[in-house]
Amino acid sequence: MKGLSGKVALVAGATRGAGRGIAVELGAAGATVYITGRTTRSRRSEYNRPETIEETAELVTQAGGHGIAVQTDHLDPGQVRVLTDRIESEQGRLDILVNDIWGGENLVQWNVPLWEHSLEGGLRMLRLAIDTHLITSHYALPLLIRSKNGLVIEVTDGTAEYNDSNYRLSMFYDLAKTSVIRIARSLAQELAPHGCTAVAVTPGWMRSELMLDHFGVKEENWTDALAKEPHFVISETPRFVGRAVAALAKDPSVHRWNGRSVSSGQLAQEYDFCDLDGSKPDCWRYIVEVQQAGKPADPSGYR
Template sequence: MQLKGKIAIVTGATRGAGRGIACMLGELGATVYCTGRSVRGNPATGNRPETIEETAEMVNAHGGVGIPVQVDHTVVEQVKTLIERVKLEQGRLNVLVNDVWGGDELTESKPFWEHSLQKGLLMQQRAIYSHLITSHYAVPLMIEQKQGLVIEVTDGDNFSYRGNLFYDLAKISVIRIAYAMAQELRSYNITALALTPGFLRSEAMLDHFGVAEENWQDAAKQDPHFIASETPFYIGRAVAALASDPNVFKKSGGVLSTWNLAPEYGFTDIDGRQPNWGKYFAENVANQEQLLV
């Protein structure tokens, strides 16, 4: 239980990567404030059934302490109230994971001049502003202790185009946020970095293909690339490994990936696999695109 006694905030913990991260921090004994907008009886994202209470219960089941807190991270007063509560109840903060996204229903497969401007700008508010607001109020708790880890969850570990201007801007921006924070936090011994999963086998993605985790490989009949997918717990174990590493400061400012961290730290996905989306993408996606040009 390397993280027993450590205090973490995982934003966007309702589902997907956020839920996986919260649970795997709990697996190592951490106390995790699981924040998001969806609570029992009041879903905030379409008809998705997941809630922050359910995530907190899963953290408990994995051995940690889960604390659900309803927060819209684009609302300054709600974020301030969250951080004040953490300071009052715990007196410190060890890990902050900025995983708020909220852009799935906003992304359109169109060039930017045809894309809904309202949706595109709202995506920036949810995926960038929310991270800035949360770090602005949370990081001072770490500065008081001169220690801490801030992780910005992104998509991709490079600067290649991500298929949609608004989506691309959101994901690249948080990488730069991590890098910039690392520079300003260096003298305080606080680590800031960006982290990406591979092809995430989230609850929504399983539903999209009409499969469950037990038979997820059947979805490869619809999309062959799905065979290289990973559960949200894989990035969760990546975060837990980073949070447990006494030398994590050496990685400050970097852009890391699940597939590179897994062999370095020796963790696996919950099914015992070590998916390598980076290698798979290079061999089966990027290479095929080059052959078609």
């Protein structure tokens, strides 16, 4: 059902991964979706990956929405201002803002203490993970608050409950992902008087393009990766978190989630949606109760 027909969304950082999955599912619900990122068919970012914002826009349109690709570096305030001015000029409204900008995978040094970690790489990671979200919200929120029930989604890694109890194996990564949760909580306070909502949303162990490449598999044969990492059995597609965000966007009572931190698995239970294979992976509960508990990989009761 086209529950978001007539709605306008900006998915910032939608070249691949969660951003792409979210954009496609918002499109499937009928939304007009602006897709931003740095990689286009004519120019690649520092990632040097093949995925492009044009591809994402085409997938959104194929799903039933209207995808519009706009190359944007979200660390550049001028480019973000031009982007939001364009949305206002072309649409006159913004109903949904998804801050999914990241770009720090190649900068993380896992299990390396602060004093040995690349300072340059760590500080850039924080800029990519935090400054981009703040810059984008600064320019996009004046347009969003004109729409009653406007929704901001801050995409992160890990729920507040999990991240508060676990060190994420890198000082800079830990700060990056917990800070995004705090951004959502703070925005919730600032947006509430305007009838708008901010929620931090995390996918589980996601079968992104980068993760599939890491294991040397494709989506079609992803289970082959279980030979290397049995707990990958709890993984999910990027469309799963996309369906979580679409469910929030379609909920007329979404304000009940204001300021909260939730996972795709939790929202699947609440809104009764499934991943592409019909399952409902509850990754963060699995990680604590099975993987960290030292039990053999077994998704029974978690999918």
